[in-house]
Amino acid sequence: MIGCLLEISGNNSGSAVARLAEGFGVQTELLIAQIVNFCLVTYLLYRFAVKPTLKTVEERQKKIEEGLRFAEEMKAKQASAERERLEVLKKAQADAQALLASTKAEGERYLAEQKKAAEEKVSQLTEQARYAMEGERSAIMKEAKTEIATLTVETTERLLSGILTDEMRAKLNEQAAALLATKDEHGTQA
């Protein structure tokens, strides 16, 4: 193959390959110049265009991957935060319900206590009032009886002052007083 190349490049003129090379204008200097030129262009192309572009593309891919990973993480975090929020909300609701229930129970208990206390107080007051009324009534009755007995005795005395003797009068007074005393006892019992 190297022989062929040498022939193409014209080092071995006279052969068919050399004639072919001459016909197509193939020369060693031009061949080397073209090789150098292509290698130089390819190197510059790679060094200043392809490599930086590939680096940028790679960097972009990395950024996109990072971005997607970050988005995934954020999504997971958001889901977790949402879950936590719901849990907290649920717990708060439960707490609030429990608090409400306990407050309600406490209120009812307090209300019942207050009601009971009020009822007791009312009954106590009623009892006191009744006792007071009873006492007052019995005092009034006693006073009224005394008054009535006095009046009766006086009236009777006046009526009978002319008819009855002193002995009869004293006897009647005793009987009336005894009767009144008996009635008074019955009235108190009633």
Added chain:
Amino acid sequence: MQKAKQSLIIIHEGCIRNLFRFFTAPVKSVFRSRPQTKKGCRYRRTTYNGSVVRGFLSVLAFCLCASNAHAGVAVSPKPYVLGSVGGFPITNGMVYTWVISLAIILIVRALVQKPRLIPTKGQAVAETVIEVIYNLLTPIVGKRVAKQAFPILIGFFVYILMQNWSGLLPGVGTIGTFKEGHFTYFFRPSNADLNATLALAIVSMATWAWLVLKNEGFVGAIKHIFGNKADRSELSFGIYTLLFFVFLSVGFIECISILFRLVSLSFRLYGNVFGGENLINNIMALAPWTKYLLPVPFYFLEILIGVVQALVFTLLVAVYIGSICNHGEEETTEGTLKV
């Protein structure tokens, strides 16, 4: 006749100044940060508009004149020597190779500039090309070798593509002078010069050899070429031994095919581009009026051929590398871009 030819040369030389402005104006605009804006003017006015119009008209006139001069003459299979520097021959193919090489570097640099995470339009174009080629080549050469082979393979693709397309620019094969009654043009498409395509083939085979030796080693490569690929457990000893000789013979044929890759790679590319040059040249010379619109479809064909040939050359080199270095386990995995 001589007078007419002389006038053509004058036209050519007169057009070169405007032609130069035409080609340099967009390059200047790339390096100009912002077009100049007049105070109080609603629209931006670029300073190269005038030279572009003048240049375009000059190119048009020039191409028509040059086509007249050149059309109908078969394109020479070898490049013209325009001069020499210290014994080094400067051919029209070499000159144009240098011009386009410089243009490739400038254009790609202008496109890419300093790559950013949020790409500019130019960077997006460059990234797309790089990604497409990388994803195309990775299953062929294997993920492991792709990192090593990619720089040279993308170089082949971009270089061949730009050189092929640049052969269609106005002025290529039409700007020149008459020497001893023969039209000598200054710019010849690089790949219509066998020196260039042979150089590419040599570089490709050197790359192939380097990658094979680096990844498989000398013994591995010999085993791959001459070794018995049959499964011992599935065959009887006799057939297995017989297959040794078969695979040895196949290895020798493989060696010949490897040696001829230089010829096939270089002549395929050269033949396609040179053929395209001849095709357009002859279409222009069919009749006096055919040079105006008839070549247009063939220009589109040449644009297509330019891409196909760049891709074919790159893919073939990748296949040659992958046939020895890719062991199949990575074929289905699509590579990720990494430096």
